[in-house]
Each structure stands twice: as structure tokens, then as C-alpha cells.
Amino acid sequence: MIPTDTHRTSDIISRLEHEHSATEGELVLLLKGADDRALFEAADRVRKASVGDGILLRGIIDISNICMHKCLYCGISATVHSIRRYRMPADEILRAAEGIKRAGCGTAVIQAGETPVLTTEFVADLVERIRSDIGLAVTLSLGERPESDYRTWRQAGANRYLLKLETSDPLLYAAMHPGMAWTNRIVCHRNLLRLGFQVGSGVIIGLPGQSVRTLARDLLLLKRLGIHMSGNGPFVPAQGSALESHPSGSAELTLRFVALLRLLAPHVHIAATTALSTVDPQGRQKAMAAGANVIMPDFTPIKYREAYSIYRKFHTVDDTPERIRQFLEQFSDEIGRPLDSSAGHYRGPSLLPGSQSDGGSV
Ligand code: SAM
Numbered sequence: 001m002i003p004t005d006t007h008r009t010s011d012i013i014s015r016l017e018h019e020h021s022a023t024e025g026e027l028v029l030l031l032k033g034a035d036d037r038a039l040f041e042a043a044d045r046v047r048k049a050s051v052g053d054g055i056l057l058r059g060i061i062d063i064s065n066i067c068m069h070k071c072l073y074c075g076i077s078a079t080v081h082s083i084r085r086y087r088m089p090a091d092e093i094l095r096a097a098e099g100i101k102r103a104g105c106g107t108a109v110i111q112a113g114e115t116p117v118l119t120t121e122f123v124a125d126l127v128e129r130i131r132s133d134i135g136l137a138v139t140l141s142l143g144e145r146p147e148s149d150y151r152t153w154r155q156a157g158a159n160r161y162l163l164k165l166e167t168s169d170p171l172l173y174a175a176m177h178p179g180m181a182w183t184n185r186i187v188c189h190r191n192l193l194r195l196g197f198q199v200g201s202g203v204i205i206g207l208p209g210q211s212v213r214t215l216a217r218d219l220l221l222l223k224r225l226g227i228h229m230s231g232n233g234p235f236v237p238a239q240g241s242a243l244e245s246h247p248s249g250s251a252e253l254t255l256r257f258v259a260l261l262r263l264l265a266p267h268v269h270i271a272a273t274t275a276l277s278t279v280d281p282q283g284r285q286k287a288m289a290a291g292a293n294v295i296m297p298d299f300t301p302i303k304y305r306e307a308y309s310i311y312r313k314f315h316t317v318d319d320t321p322e323r324i325r326q327f328l329e330q331f332s333d334e335i336g337r338p339l340d341s342s343a344g345h346y347r348g349p350s351l352l353p354g355s356q357s358d359g360g361s362v
Contacts, residue, residue, distance in 0.1 A: 009034045016263035017042040027216035031256050043259035043291035050266035050348070051293045054340030055332060058139060058271075059100030059324075060109045062300040062308040063088045067113025069143075070178045073204065073246075075238030075309045076113050082240045084307045087117060090126060096299045097130045099321035103328065106343040107137040109162065109296060114143035123149075124156040131157040137343035139200070144184060147191045154195045159345070161192045162200035164231065167207060168221040169214050176207060189225055198346045200229035202271075205257055206249020207235055215257060223264045228346035229294070230268055232257050233275025236311035251280035255290045262291025267348025269294050275311065288335050294344070295331070297324045 012026045013035065022030075030039055064087040065076040076083065088096075097108045108130050112118055127138050140153055141162035150161065165185055167173050173182035192199045203218045222230060234249030254276050262270055271294040272287035280286065284295060300308060302319040332339045 006035070010038060013038050013042050013263075016260070017046055020264055020266060022260075022264065024213065024216045024220060027219055027260060028212050030260060031212045031215055031253065033252065033256065036252070036256065039256060039259045039263075040290040043262040044289055046266050047262050047270075047291045047293055051269065053337045054293070054342075054344075055288070055328075055335075055337055056107075056269060056294040056340050056342075056344035057103075057105035057328065058107045058109050058294060058296045058344070059097075059103065059105040059136075059299045060111055060296050061088070061093055061096045061100075062111050062298070062304065063093055064112040064115065064118060065304075065308045066115040066117055068116075069114055069180065071180075072176050072178075072242040073207065073235055073238065073311075075241050075311055077241055079242065080238075080240040083309070086304055086307055088301075088304065090122070090129075092301060093126060094129060094134070096301060097134050097136060099324075100299050101134050101136055103297070103299070103321040103325040104339060104341040105136075105297070106341050107139055107160075108134075108299075109139040109141060111141040111162070112143075118142060120145075120149045120152050124152050127153055127156040127158045137345070141200075144180075144188050147195075150188075150192055150195055150197070154197060158197065159343070160198040160200060160229065162229065162231070163188055163192065164200075164202045164204075165189070165218070165221070165225075167203055167210065167214065168218040169210070172207060172209055172214065175209065186225075189227070193226060198228040199225075200231060200269075201225060201227045202231040202233075203257075204249070205232060205234045205254045206247070208243065208246055212253075215253070219257065219260050219264055222261060227265075228268060228348075229271070230261055230265075231271040231273050231294075231296070232261070233273035234279050236275050236278050238309060238311040248279045251276060251283055251286075254279075254283075255286055258287050258292055259290040267346065269344065269346060271296055274298070278311065284331070285335055288337070295328075297328065299324065 137159045139160035170182040234254045270292045272284040272292040276283035
């Protein structure tokens, strides 16, 4: 049995802060809420010392909701028939990317469901134009693709790739993703790291059958994988999905997860996710005070947003780059930290032996 005395908890938090290590059992204890205040304060100190005060900005464009997968939690899964499917034409994507630049964000995140309709060449051409014509760093989030696609996109200039692990439990993964294999996810992570991408990963908190121990293992695996960025959000029910009646994940647990990841992997860029702000309107602010340093505003043209409801979102009036900029400035004032308009590359130590993953140039 784990003793839960205050003395032991503060020892664990102190070791996390100074040595960035903990056992699975210790992580379980802190995930259960042994001392949130001390945990969040330690994560905030480590965030300040390792990645600084700047709020990194990644502008998202959801370029298509067409998806061949049947993920139980997802509102754009192939099994959801109530949404209109779309694919944005290249000129609209480029216009949205120009908006990202105008709003002072250094990176465009090109995200979509998984579909061969987004051809290797279409994506490569987009990457080249966003990097050279618009001058933004590019993160791709297009799911599992053959290594040859990843190579082509890296050669076209893509800096980063976001592919969430979703869970470290292969059985839970199989239950949530019919027809998909967890091991393939790991293979994709390794391929991306080898190609020199900065790689983003993360999990969903509150999936059915997930325990606090699963989350402790998630944390340890995210550290071991040698990733550069992480987005971790609570599960939010999506209309029409198989899990539409399952309750949302907990904001508190998500905040503890964010704080523990910051302590385990000090230099990783950690997002305050939209999913978190969906279950707690102050969620983004709280995450920024518990170790997060990135926010990812949505620049998808308003006419497509309803159809990209991966979960129930509260649609905001932030529908133009100018209004998004206003929101960002208010957010920055509110938390007392400056907006960072740089590309926001990973600046920590090399995480994998032989890896060249600074993602900065090709
Ligand atoms: N197809 C790409 C992929 O799988 O990486 C990108 C699109 S996918 C919809 C983006 C992310 O949305 C997933 O990695 C998943 O973590 C998140 N997501 C989807 N449905 C969700 C839900 N109901 N609650 C919380 N997160 C969800």
C-alpha cells in the first residue's frame, strides 16, 4: 500500500522537480490528487526554467473531415453519418494560413481525418507554399501514413508531426480503434523521429476502461518515446459517435497529467487544449499555470467548423484572424505572460540517440 503522508508526497514532488523521475506508483498517488497545489506550483517553476514565459501559438486549420477510421470517441469517425464531409481546396487553406500569419502565430497546424483523398503530392505542395510563400513553420496532423509520405513531407519542409498515442494500453487502444493496431502507432512515432520531425503525442483522459494506473503508464511512455510536444485533453462526448453517452473526462485529472508531464519531460512543449476548455471554461488558464506553454487557436473557416465537430465544442466568435488576435492578447494579459510569435521550435536536449529532430530545417 502507498503511504499518503504529506512528507512522502513532498519528497516525490521534489524529486520530480529536480531529477524529473518518479515510479508508476508515485505517479498514481499524485494523479489521485495527493497535493495538487504543490504539484502545480512545481510544474510552473519547471516550465518557467525550461521553456520560459512565452505563450507559443499554433494556428490550426482542419482541412478535411473525411476519415476512413471508426474511432469510438470521435465525431468525424466513418461511422458518423449526420455530418457533411468536406475537403478544403488549396487556395482556401493558403488564405487561412495567411490569417494565421496576420494574427501573429508562428506555426500552421494542418489537421484532418485520415483519408487517401489527401494525396502525398497535395500535402507536399501545401507544405512548400505555407513555408516559403507565407513564412510559417508547419505541423502536420494527418494520422498514420507510410514512411515514404512522411519523408516526402519532411523534404517539402514540414517541421513537425502530431500523432497522438491516445493511450499506452494496447488493449484499450484496440477497443477504441477497430481495425487499428497500437504497435503501428509506435512505428509511426519512431519513423517520424528518425526523419527529423519534431513529434507531438498525447492521450485522451477519461476513456472507458482507463484507470489512473493507465495514465501513470501513459506518462512514463510519453517520456520514454522522446517526443517534443504533447497535447492531452479530456474525453468529450461527440454527437453520433459510439461514445456519445459516455461522460466527459475530468478537468482536474487532466491538469494533474499536464503538470506531471512537465515535471517528467521539462523541455517538451505542452498544449493547453481546446478539449480542456470545453469541460472547464477556465481550463486553458489553469493548464498554463500547471506547466503548459502552448495554445492552439482554430483558424478553420467558420463554414467548416460545425462539420469538424470531433467533440461537442462551444463555437466562439473568434472567426477572423483579427478577433483571434484580440482573444490571444486578452489571454496573455489575463495570465501575465507574453505571446511568442516565433516558430517555437523545440529547444531542449536531443531526446533520441542519433536523432536530428530539431525540425528546424530540411
Ligand atoms: N487524424 C489525425 C490523427 O488521428 O492524428 C488528426 C485528427 S484526430 C480527429 C485529432 C485528435 O482528436 C485525436 O488525436 C484525438 O485525441 C482527438 N479527439 C477526437 N475525438 C475526441 C473526443 N471525443 N474527445 C477528446 N479528444 C478527441
